Amino acid sequence: MRVLPSGSTALLVELPGLDDVLGLYAALQEDRPPGVVDLVPAARTVLVVTDPAVTTLDAVEAAVRRTRPRPGRAAAGDLVELPVAYDGEDLGDVAAHLGVDPGEVVRRHTGTEWTVAFSGFAPGFGYLTPAGGGWDLPRRAAPRTRVPAGSVALAGGFTGVYPRASPGGWQLVGRTDVAVFDLARDPAALLRPGVRVRFTPC
């Protein structure tokens, strides 16, 4: 673990990999050191945001170093099922890239348990990582100016669901009617860090 500076109110904790991030994030989320107002997990880091009126960066660093990461992903959160129509424009390209036929892409995508590692890009956009691997796909060479809401996409070892229409460079394999971000729902985001996801064909 390396603790890097991030200005006057935050620390960036750098870890060997995603599993370590998930473990530390889960532990800090469960038992927040006093004065920690936000936690931002990412691929290799957790940003720990503090309220300087309540604590000091030194105290928070000591608390983070004392924290025992939650082991393993099995301890992760709820299981969400997302029905997907696998008719994405890039399904053929993805299949070609993986050296299989499109039906096999669907079988693998639905046969894998995914875990939301972190969020970003847009409210409610989760970066889902597979149990196992084998999903290392490039982004589209030219991003699309508009990807429809509900698009299920792949890039860089992750899968994700676009919460609303937006520009995007990921490979589109399908779409779901489930709203992954809904302000009328509490919690608004379905795909929160730690949530496990199964895609089902529909």
Next chain:
Amino acid sequence: MLTVLAPGPLTTVQDRGRPGRAGIGVGRSGAADRASAALANRLVGNDPGAAVLEVTLGGLAVRADADLLVVTTGARCPGSPVHAAPGPLRAGTTLGLGTPAAGLRTYLAVRGGIAVDPVLGSRSTDVLSGLGPAPLRAGDRLPVGQAAFPPPGVDLAPVPDPPGGEVTVRLLPGPRGDWLTPAAREALGTAAWTVTAESNRVGLRLAGPRLGRAVTAELPSEGLLRGALQVPPSGQPVLFLADAPVTGGYPVAGYVADDDVDRCAQLRPGQTLRLRR
């Protein structure tokens, strides 16, 4: 109620934002110059969490539909008789803000707060994510809430106006300072950075010497906050403000001290910013 007659170039509703939700990709947002917004609320006896109007480069005109107590803070606009000096806006009368001579953002607080419906616990407009109320348009009618405290009975808050010209703020270490060449690290803290016109609530794009990278590997996205100085491949840094994204994929080489970010939010295109270690 407050009726918007003209919104100016950009007026949004802002409060202290949505802290604590970055884990689901929701940024903090909130007033870009927090200190000025907080002062405005104090001067009319509002709760610190009350929503105010953030007026960019003046131009806002509003009409009171009942007797109100109001104040403006931040960039001083001609036409505001209530700048840092709370006073009445009588029913049927109009407050029209001209263009400030210096500074960029003016905060208009109404006693009771702007009571539009909150979204995820905040009334702030986040121009990056699109959360919160839309920017104001002519004809909008804004409800006013109940005040938390008696008015403080202050005639005038003696605060300096945002300066034109050169502004110096404190530079603190960021997580990826060592991704810059030693020369670039030095330049970040010594150069005169010009605020460009491609700046908004998300951040200020700064123009100056090109900052070279010592590490050219791709950086997996990582969390950042307002005040972050991110160095994209162009070598021209971006200083993030209130509507910063929750994560970014370019190295953050430094941070402006959190208290000083408010002053950066008052910088206009063409002004010079210096970052001092």
